[in-house]
Amino acid sequence: MNLRLFTPGPVEIPPRVLRVLAWPQPHHRTSEFRATLQRVTDGLKELHRTQGEVFVLAASGTGAMEAAVVNTMSRSDKPLVIAGGKFGERWAAILKAYGFAPDVLDVEWGKSVSVAEVGRRLDADASITRVFATHSETSTGALHDVRELARACRMRQRVLVVDAVTSLGVHPFEQDAWGIDVVVCGSQKGLMVPPGLATVSLAPWAAGLIEGERPPRFYFDLRKARKSAPLGETAFTPPVGLVLALEEALAMMREEGLDHVHERHRRLAHATRAAAQAIGFTVFPAHPAHAVTALLPPEGLDPSAIVKRLRDTHGIVIAGGQDSLKGRILRVGHMGHYTLADIQLVAGALEECVVALGRPATGARTAAISGWSSE
Amino acid sequence: MNLRLFTPGPVEIPPRVLRVLAWPQPHHRTSEFRATLQRVTDGLKELHRTQGEVFVLAASGTGAMEAAVVNTMSRSDKPLVIAGGKFGERWAAILKAYGFAPDVLDVEWGKSVSVAEVGRRLDADASITRVFATHSETSTGALHDVRELARACRMRQRVLVVDAVTSLGVHPFEQDAWGIDVVVCGSQKGLMVPPGLATVSLAPWAAGLIEGERPPRFYFDLRKARKSAPLGETAFTPPVGLVLALEEALAMMREEGLDHVHERHRRLAHATRAAAQAIGFTVFPAHPAHAVTALLPPEGLDPSAIVKRLRDTHGIVIAGGQDSLKGRILRVGHMGHYTLADIQLVAGALEECVVALGRPATGARTAAISGWSSE
Numbered sequence: 187m188n189l190r191l192f193t194p195g196p197v198e199i200p201p202r203v204l205r206v207l208a209w210p211q212p213h214h215r216t217s218e219f220r221a222t223l224q225r226v227t228d229g230l231k232e233l234h235r236t237q238g239e240v241f242v243l244a245a246s247g248t249g250a251m252e253a254a255v256v257n258t259m260s261r262s263d264k265p266l267v268i269a270g271g272k273f274g275e276r277w278a279a280i281l282k283a284y285g286f287a288p289d290v291l292d293v294e295w296g297k298s299v300s301v302a303e304v305g306r307r308l309d310a311d312a313s314i315t316r317v318f319a320t321h322s323e324t325s326t327g328a329l330h331d332v333r334e335l336a337r338a339c340r341m342r343q344r345v346l347v348v349d350a351v352t353s354l355g356v357h358p359f360e361q362d363a364w365g366i367d368v369v370v371c372g373s374q375k376g377l378m379v380p381p382g383l384a385t386v387s388l389a390p391w392a393a394g395l396i397e398g399e400r401p402p403r404f405y406f407d408l409r410k411a412r413k414s415a416p417l418g419e420t421a422f423t424p425p426v427g428l429v430l431a432l433e434e435a436l437a438m439m440r441e442e443g444l445d446h447v448h449e450r451h452r453r454l455a456h457a458t459r460a461a462a463q464a465i466g467f468t469v470f471p472a473h474p475a476h477a478v479t480a481l482l483p484p485e486g487l488d489p490s491a492i493v494k495r496l497r498d499t500h501g502i503v504i505a506g507g508q509d510s511l512k513g514r515i516l517r518v519g520h521m522g523h524y525t526l527a528d529i530q531l532v533a534g535a536l537e538e539c540v541v542a543l544g545r546p547a548t549g550a551r552t553a554a555i556s557g558w559s560s561e
Numbered sequence: 562m563n564l565r566l567f568t569p570g571p572v573e574i575p576p577r578v579l580r581v582l583a584w585p586q587p588h589h590r591t592s593e594f595r596a597t598l599q600r601v602t603d604g605l606k607e608l609h610r611t612q613g614e615v616f617v618l619a620a621s622g623t624g625a626m627e628a629a630v631v632n633t634m635s636r637s638d639k640p641l642v643i644a645g646g647k648f649g650e651r652w653a654a655i656l657k658a659y660g661f662a663p664d665v666l667d668v669e670w671g672k673s674v675s676v677a678e679v680g681r682r683l684d685a686d687a688s689i690t691r692v693f694a695t696h697s698e699t700s701t702g703a704l705h706d707v708r709e710l711a712r713a714c715r716m717r718q719r720v721l722v723v724d725a726v727t728s729l730g731v732h733p734f735e736q737d738a739w740g741i742d743v744v745v746c747g748s749q750k751g752l753m754v755p756p757g758l759a760t761v762s763l764a765p766w767a768a769g770l771i772e773g774e775r776p777p778r779f780y781f782d783l784r785k786a787r788k789s790a791p792l793g794e795t796a797f798t799p800p801v802g803l804v805l806a807l808e809e810a811l812a813m814m815r816e817e818g819l820d821h822v823h824e825r826h827r828r829l830a831h832a833t834r835a836a837a838q839a840i841g842f843t844v845f846p847a848h849p850a851h852a853v854t855a856l857l858p859p860e861g862l863d864p865s866a867i868v869k870r871l872r873d874t875h876g877i878v879i880a881g882g883q884d885s886l887k888g889r890i891l892r893v894g895h896m897g898h899y900t901l902a903d904i905q906l907v908a909g910a911l912e913e914c915v916v917a918l919g920r921p922a923t924g925a926r927t928a929a930i931s932g933w934s935s936e
Contacts, residue, residue, distance in 0.1 A: 193588045196801055207802060208583035211755055213568045213878050244757045245780065246619045246798040252780045283779040374798060380586055382619045382757040382800030402776055404658040405620065405627045423621040423749060425757030425800070426571055427582060503588050 189497070192504045192532050194324045194478040195352060196374035196381045197522040199431075203378055206434045211426045219426065220418025226429055227415070229436035230385060233354055233444070234369055236361040240387040241411040244425045247351040247372030248276065250384035253406035254347050254370050255280050257386070257396040258316060265316045266291060266307060266344075268299045268335075272325035272508050273349055277318035284401045289314060295510060296326045296480070298473040301334040308342045316345045321353035324375075325508045327480030327517060328471035329357070333364045340365040345395065351375055352477040355439060356451045356521050367392040373428055376451075376477065378435040378522040383428040438523070451476040454520045454529055457558035461533035462518075464550035465540050470515050479518045480507075484545055489516045492539045499542075500535040526559055564872070567879045567907050569699045569853040570727060571749035571756045572897040574806075578753055581809045586801045594801065595793025601804055602790070604811035605760060608729055608819070609744055611736040615762040616786040619800045622726040622747030623651065625759035628781035629722050629745050630655050630693075632761070632771040638690045641666060641682060641719075643674045643710075647700035647883050648724055652693035659776045664689060670885060671701045671855070673848040676709040683717045691720045696728035699750075700883045702855030702892060703846035704732070708739045715740040720770065726750055727852040730814060731826045731896050742767040748803055751826075751852065753810040753897040758803040813898070826851040829895045829904055832933035836908035837893075839925035840915050845890050854893045855882075859920055864891045867914045874917075875910035901934055 191198040199207075212219045223242070230240040243249055255277075259265065265286055267278040270293030281288045291307060293299045299319070308314055317339050321332045332348050339346040347368040353359060354369075355376025361369055367389050374381035386408060388395060396408045410421035439447050455476035459469050466484035474480070483489050489506050490513065496502045507515040518532060533551055541547050566573040574582075587594045598617070605615040618624055630652075634640065640661055642653040645668030656663045666682060668674045674694070683689055692714050696707045707723050714721040722743040728734060729744075730751025736744055741764060748758035761783060763770060771783045785796035814822050830851035834844050841859035849855070858864050864881050865888060871877045882890040893907060908926055916922050 188585070189587065189591075189593075191588055193590075196586065196588060196798065199586060204583045204585065208579045210563070210579065211571065211574060212564065213566055213571060214756075215568075215880070216564075216878060218564075244619065244621045244624065246800075248797040249619065249624075249780045280779045283782070284777040372798070374801075380800065380802040381589075381798045382803060402659040404655045405624045405781075407658070422623040423571065423747070423756045425621075425755065425803075426749075427755040427802070428757060428800075503591060505590070 188501060190502050192502055192518050192520065194505050194517050194519040195521060197378060197519060199380060200378055200435070200438065200523040202438060203431045203434050206431050207427050209430065211430065214424055214426050222433055223424065223429060224418045226433050226436065229433070233436070234361045234387050235359060235363060236387055236389055238362070238388045238390040238392065239412065239415065240385050241408055241415065242420055242424060242429065243384045243386065243406065244382065244422065245384045246381055247370065247384050249406065250370035250372065250386050251276060251349060252280050253386045253408060254368050255284060256401045256403040256406055257408045258345065258347060258368060259284070259286060259401060260399050263315045264289065264313045265318055266314045268293060268304065268317065268319040268330065270297060270299060270326060270328060270330070271295055271320065271323035273323055274320045277349070296328055296471045298328050298330050299335070301331060301338050304335060305338045308338065308344055314344060316347060318347045320349045322357065322475035322477045324352045324478055325511065326471050327474050327478045329473050329475035332366060336365040352521060353475065355447060356477045357475065358448050361387060362389055367395065373432060376521045377432060379428055379431045382425050383432060451520070453558045454524055454526065455479060457526060457529045457555045458518055458520055458533065460554035460557060461529065461551045462536065464548060464554035465537045466545060466548070477519065477521045479520065481516045481518065482514065483516060484540060487540065487543055489513060491543060492516060495539045495542060496535055500538070502532055502535050526555070530555060563876060565877050567877055567893050567895065569880050569892050569894040570896060572753060572894060574755060575753055575813065575898040577813060578806045578809050581806050582802050584805065586805065589799055589801050597808055598799065598804060599793045601808050601811065604808070608811070609736045609762050610734060610738065611762055611764055613737070613763045613765040613767065614787065614790065615760050616783055616790065617795055617799060617804065618759045618761065618781065619757065619797065620759045621756055622745065622759050624781065625745035625747065625761050626651060626724060627655050628761050628783060629743050630659060631776045631778040631781055632783045633720065633722060633743060634659070634661060634691060634776060635774050639664065639688045640691045640693055641689045643668060643679065643692065643694045643705065645672060645674060645701065645703060645705070646670055646695065646698035648698055649695045652724070671703055671846045673703050673705050674710070676706060676713050679710060680713045683713065683719055689719060691722060693722045695724045697732065697850035697852045699727045699853055700886065701846050702849050702853045704848050704850035707741060711740040727896060728850065730822060731852045732850065733823050736762060737764055742770065748807060751896045752807060754803055754806045757800045758807060826895070828933045829899055829901065830854060832901060832904045832930045833893055833895055833908065835929035835933060836904065836926045837911065839923060839929035840912045841920060841923070852894065852896045854895065856891045856893065857889070858891060859915060862915065862918055864888060866918060867891060870914045870917060871910055875913070877907055877910050901930070905930060
């Protein structure tokens with residue numbers, strides 16, 4: 187069965203990108219590949235809206251998070267982690283693995299952080315030098331206002347490190363203008379490329395952050411990446427095929443126009459929420475991101491039964507909840523090259539599942555989607 | 562121009578494997594992908610000849626080397642590094658980055674380590690607990706006798722960690738029978754898959770090595786990998802496409818028969834050396850590996866001129882030397898799915914370059930290759 191992915195990533199790969207993966211791959215120490223890597227790096231800078239640096243790593247997003255930690259934290263730094271889900275908590279776990287004792291601002295899962303509260307924490311503790319946050323929290327579907335967070339951090343001269351794994355290519359993002367020091371991302375989300383490539387970016391003013399006494403670092407040592415970058419190289423063998431694929435995906439975004447890409451994701455996310463609510467689901471997060479729609483099922487329905495029926499009957503793969511949300515929510519991903527037709531498809535299938543599991547059809551779904559169809 | 566790769570890796574990817582990369586990719590948390598990962602892991606165990614564990618990481622080979630260091634070294638361990646080239650020296654660099662002070666046994670580049678000397682070092686210093694070695698040293702083309710090395714280590718109850726990045730799938734390898742505790746490998750060499758996937762294996766008796774007080778580790782923490790493995794999962798998002806590609810590459814090796822694969826590499830390597838010598842090159846290493854042939858050019862010829870002409874005139878990419886061998890040697894890779902026809906092709910092109918650069922043709926090349934053609 188040909189399964190369709192509506193997962194919170196890895197996302198469905200566009201055929202244009204898949205095609206590139208089947209091309210014979212150049213060696214990475216050739217002028218041909220060096221030029222490709224330069225173009226990809228430039229495209230990534232455009233996407234981050236930064237004049238700084240973007241480094242490409244062979245790793246998953248967690249590898250890029252670890253790179254951000256080991257390259258920016260010194261023994262005297264004190265981190266504040268904003269944790270409102272599995273990925274926020276991962277910042278704390280990585281920091282702890284490296285012997286740091288992060289202050290954790292626990293945000294209720296599904297809620298977004300109060301920037302005012304972050305400000306109070308920073309004001310109350312002058313020893314906090316680094317803030318680790320998540321833009322789009324994939325485990326809860328919540329969006330955190332990293333623009334305001336950056337303002338709060340800049341104002342107090344604290345460094346902000348943002349996990350933008352499921353927001354780049356989905357939400358408007360302005361690293362330099364908003365004042366975000368460090369951003370990490372992964373290939374398999376809004377970038378529409380298979381997993382295995384991750385990035386760390388440094389804003390122009392944050393270049394010095396990676397110098398000095400740091401925890402042990404070798405594979406993720408960004409000083410090595412920085413030395414290789416002007417040559418169109420990476421410190422260690424890059425994931426060549428994924429770099430070529432990313433070049434194609436970035437070309438697709440450029441052709442569509444980045445503003446259009448963001449606007450399309452906004453419409454798809456709203457359409458998904460509207461349709462799901464019309465069928466009887468409740469949107470879980472208070473401030474939902476446009477990457478993933480997290481839903482509470484209609485009262486009494488088991489999310490895993492819906493996930494299973496979607497897969498077995500409709501050939502659609504969505505995700506359930508993780509950690510404390512396991513068995514409670516459903517997560518429908520719509521990052522990448524989806525259109526409103528795809529939302530019709532997944533919403534129709536969701537409704538069929540609900541009806542098959544004993545709920546009445548409401549007939550309100552199509553009308554709910556239609557409001558978000560304007561081109 | 563369609564370039565042919567005869568590089569020391571990333572190698573030319575077989576069309577069968579490229580084709581798989583263009584397939585729609587399953588989500589990694591599905592029974593379909595879990596079954597794939599289990600099959601790939603079993604195939605890797607076959608390749609290592611181990612009944613132990615093989616963990617798949619999203620990283621380059623250096624990431625796997627770092628994983629081996631951070632999972633096996635405690636503060637009280639003292640490492641001995643056998644360094645006879647760039648990759649042997651990398652073990653020392655990683656260990657130093659983590660605060661260890663390795664004893665380094667410097668082997669002249671191009672030579673292979675004397676196991677007797679290792680034995681003397683181990684006998685002279687009982688505090689050495691770990692030995693880090695390279696099987697096929699890609700920078701010099703030299704093969705180290707890890708079988709005898711393992712015997713020397715086992716006899717003295719020292720742990721042996723081997724970089725088999727360019728030997729697995731090329732040379733016979735018997736992790737359990739030879740007694741090698743830990744082995745690291747990467748996808749882009751004998752495994753015939755694009756770069757971005759790396760592995761660490763632990764022999765059955767070495768399972769406990771990764772437990773206990775260790776340097777900071779998170780992304781490369783093999784305890785996490787071990788927890789996920791029985792579920793057919795990896796600790797973090799795996800490089801899904803590369804795992805599918807590796808399944809195909811392992812199937813190709815199984816169809817050919819692993820013994821045949823090794824024997825074919827032996828013939829190709831001997832044919833390459835014979836042809837190169839007939840043209841006037843000198844084989845650089847004393848005990849050459851079958852992965853890469855490192856050559857000194859005929860007296861007075863500049864290796865980089867040969868690399869350039871091979872590329873510009875013949876569409877063939879080979880590599881020059883690295884670090885202290887830069888500008889001194891040429892390296893011709895023949896790992897993967899090459900046949901004797903490919904060796905004819907690269908040898909013919911090498912001869913053309915030599916003649917074009919002013920040396921006489923000897924006519925001895927074809928006869929030299931022909932001795933290695935027996936099926």
